[in-house]
Amino acid sequence: MTEHRTGARPAAPAGTPGPGRAHPPAVSAARARAFGSWYYAEHVLRVMNSYRWTILASSVGTPVMYLFAMGVGLASLVDSSGAGTFGGVSYLAFLAPALLASAALMAATNEFTYPVMDGFKWRRVYYGPHASPLGTHQIVNGHIIAVTLRLAVMSVIYFAIVALFGASPSPWGWAAVPVAVLSGLAFGVPLMAYAASLTEDKGQFALVMRFIATPLFLFSGTFFPLDTLPLLLRWIGWISPLWHGTELGRALTYGHAIPPGLAAVHLLFLIALTMLGWRLAQRTFARRLGA
Amino acid sequence: MPPNLTAEPVIAARALTKHYGEFAAVDGISFEVPAGEAFGLLGPNGAGKSTTMKMIGGVSQRTSGELSIMGLDPERHGPEVRAHLGVVPQQDNLDEELRVRDNLLVYGRYFGLPMSYLKPKVDELLEFAQLTEKAGAKVDSLSGGMKRRLTIARSLINEPKILLLDEPTTGLDPQARHILWDRLFRLKESGVTLILTTHYMDEAEQLCDRLVVVDKGRIMAEGSPATLIREHSTREVLELRFGSERNTTVAADLEGIGERLETLPDRVLIYAADGEAALEQVTARGLHPITSLVRRSSLEDVFLRLTGRSLVD
Numbered sequence: 001m002t003e004h005r006t007g008a009r010p011a012a013p014a015g016t017p018g019p020g021r022a023h024p025p026a027v028s029a030a031r032a033r034a035f036g037s038w039y040y041a042e043h044v045l046r047v048m049n050s051y052r053w054t055i056l057a058s059s060v061g062t063p064v065m066y067l068f069a070m071g072v073g074l075a076s077l078v079d080s081s082g083a084g085t086f087g088g089v090s091y092l093a094f095l096a097p098a099l100l101a102s103a104a105l106m107a108a109t110n111e112f113t114y115p116v117m118d119g120f121k122w123r124r125v126y127y128g129p130h131a132s133p134l135g136t137h138q139i140v141n142g143h144i145i146a147v148t149l150r151l152a153v154m155s156v157i158y159f160a161i162v163a164l165f166g167a168s169p170s171p172w173g174w175a176a177v178p179v180a181v182l183s184g185l186a187f188g189v190p191l192m193a194y195a196a197s198l199t200e201d202k203g204q205f206a207l208v209m210r211f212i213a214t215p216l217f218l219f220s221g222t223f224f225p226l227d228t229l230p231l232l233l234r235w236i237g238w239i240s241p242l243w244h245g246t247e248l249g250r251a252l253t254y255g256h257a258i259p260p261g262l263a264a265v266h267l268l269f270l271i272a273l274t275m276l277g278w279r280l281a282q283r284t285f286a287r288r289l290g291a
Numbered sequence: 292m293p294p295n296l297t298a299e300p301v302i303a304a305r306a307l308t309k310h311y312g313e314f315a316a317v318d319g320i321s322f323e324v325p326a327g328e329a330f331g332l333l334g335p336n337g338a339g340k341s342t343t344m345k346m347i348g349g350v351s352q353r354t355s356g357e358l359s360i361m362g363l364d365p366e367r368h369g370p371e372v373r374a375h376l377g378v379v380p381q382q383d384n385l386d387e388e389l390r391v392r393d394n395l396l397v398y399g400r401y402f403g404l405p406m407s408y409l410k411p412k413v414d415e416l417l418e419f420a421q422l423t424e425k426a427g428a429k430v431d432s433l434s435g436g437m438k439r440r441l442t443i444a445r446s447l448i449n450e451p452k453i454l455l456l457d458e459p460t461t462g463l464d465p466q467a468r469h470i471l472w473d474r475l476f477r478l479k480e481s482g483v484t485l486i487l488t489t490h491y492m493d494e495a496e497q498l499c500d501r502l503v504v505v506d507k508g509r510i511m512a513e514g515s516p517a518t519l520i521r522e523h524s525t526r527e528v529l530e531l532r533f534g535s536e537r538n539t540t541v542a543a544d545l546e547g548i549g550e551r552l553e554t555l556p557d558r559v560l561i562y563a564a565d566g567e568a569a570l571e572q573v574t575a576r577g578l579h580p581i582t583s584l585v586r587r588s589s590l591e592d593v594f595l596r597l598t599g600r601s602l603v604d
Contacts, residue, residue, distance in 0.1 A: 135369065
């Protein structure tokens with residue numbers, strides 16, 4: 001490491017950065033190979049940190065708003081109309097895990113669409129790290145790591161508020177947090193691969209929001225059990241990461257009875273979607289950045 | 292520092308090509324750059340300069356040929372090659388959502404550099420880029436010249452020995468360009484190898500020890516600015532204007548004066564070793580231009596001679 005320091009340095013004018021104090025390139029390369037994904041995540045987290053108050057305010061405001069409106073307002077109507085349809089729990093308890101997962105899904109939708117377009121096209125942010133020792137796959141990983149942490153923070157806050165509302169009777173309720181994060185990733189990471197394949201935004205993201213994210217929110221057994229829907233519409237729930245995440249969340253927060261085999265299917269479905277999106281995103285990023 | 296010509300070249304390209312489908316963006320170019328040299332790639336738009344830079348930068352795969360940076364193949368040792376380099380891209384890609392200082396910090400982290408090194412280094416680089424007062428500003432509030440200087444500062448965060456600059460001053464006003472040239476010249480003095488693309492001839496003359504003129508993916512000429520002028524142009528150029536209509540008709544009467552004659556829509560150029568003497572010959576033939584100008588031959592004359600005057604796009 002010292003060989004770079006012992007070589008005679010030409011006299012440079014004052015203030016000129018010259019070679020000599022950074023660690024050698026071989027060390028940079030080795031560290032980037034080992035920790036590059038995290039280095040890029042640091043970058044994204046710094047960007048998120050610049051609007052942390054917005055993130056925190058919406059992390060608190062969203063659950064409070066939904067839980068009051070739906071879980072208290074609407075619930076008083078639903079519960080008084082003859083309960084028992086929700087596995088013996090209050091409508092608020094039925095709703096809470098679904099709202100938790102859908103909040104993560106919505107946040108993931110934001111974090112994996114416009115920022116990706118920004119990276120490739122608007123401000124070309126990805127081309128900076130691309131010229132550094134980082135690999136394209138590490139840019140993808142770093143982005144996913146940072147969004148995962150953001151989803152985790154907001155889901156923890158969300159769950160804390162759910163608990164304050166007394167809507168998570170089971171001692172296993174906290175485990176709905178990682179499930180919600182995974183639900184967000186299962187929708188968001190494939191979306192990231194899609195966003196990376198777009199060369200311009202002709203309103204596709206708005207369409208995704210309106211015609212994919214919103215219907216999933218409405219028809220994934222969020223507000224009523226999926227089996228109350230006609231068979232014709234039930235498939236929306238089956239392919240929706242939100243339904244799988246919500247079902248798992250309900251099992252965890254109030255002991256909603258699902259067979260263990262089905263629980264495993266829910267979990268595997270979420271993991272499979274995330275992995276598929278991850279592979280596709282890595283491939284698309286490599287193709288676009290390496291052209 | 293004078294280039295050390297005996298040492299192993301820091302960059303060596305042999306028969307380098309890059310195809311996009313049928314199109315050969317780079318069509319078999321070879322060159323070597325010794326440590327400490329300022330090496331320029333000149334050429335019109337679409338000549339293959341940026342593509343060459345991307346291959347050197349280890350971000351674009353070559354189609355064929357050989358390329359080594361510090362003895363490493365960028366395709367097999369991408370992170371190792373890129374760790375050696377500082378890169379100033381053609382288009383700024385700073386993160387405008389971050390503050391000026393944070394742009395440098397996050398970039399330093401990509402090289403695994405610790406905060407204990409980065410904090411003083413960032414201050415030093417901000418000073419160097421004359422951006423100290425802007426350290427806490429958001430990037431989108433900076434002028435074009437400031438963003439460019441910040442991009443250069445960012446490229447120096449890992450103290451690279453090789454700096455790749457793709458059209459570093461395009462779009463900047465003269466003041467900003469001169470400040471940048473001064474900064475780049477200082478880096479060169481401190482021993483950094485500069486690889487530069489430009490289509491500003493004055494920039495190439497200012498900064499480059501040696502350059503290649505590239506056109507349609509091939510090298511048209513190679514040498515120092517002075518050598519290229521000597522080999523591809525005359526010492527002086529006489530520019531004559533007879534008025535747009537007459538230039539072409541007069542040209543026939545100018546035959547034989549100087550070494551070469553070029554007729555443009557707005558003027559006639561006579562390439563001669565002695566411009567004043569050529570002008571005397573012109574007036575001796577009874578021709579009286581509206582204006583006449585004798586000037587030294589420049590790199591621009593060489594460039595236009597080698598790459599033609601017609602627009603490429």
